[in-house]
Amino acid sequence: EIGREEGWKGVLTLLAAVNVFVGVFNMLPLLPFDGGHAAVAVYERLRSTRTRRYQADVSKLAPVTTAVVALLVMLLVAGLYLDITQPLF
Structure with missing residues (x-):
């Protein structure tokens, strides 16, 4: 819908927002991410x-890393499951 309503401007805005989110998420002070390496x-x-x-x-710190990755995978799987079984629209 973003591409149809706002054209390229909307698509580029969405891509910029995703890029900023990934950058901020990557700076979390947990070891699998760059922020974890900076914290160490x-x-x-x-x-x-x-x-x-x-x-x-x-x-x-390997057990902490494993727990963080497992939590992220569980969130991903739960989000996909809920998106398929109970869509918002």
């Missing part, structure tokens, strides 16, 4: 001293 880097920098560099054990 900041944590390592804060824990390090001038003489000794601290390295976080990222493998300990």
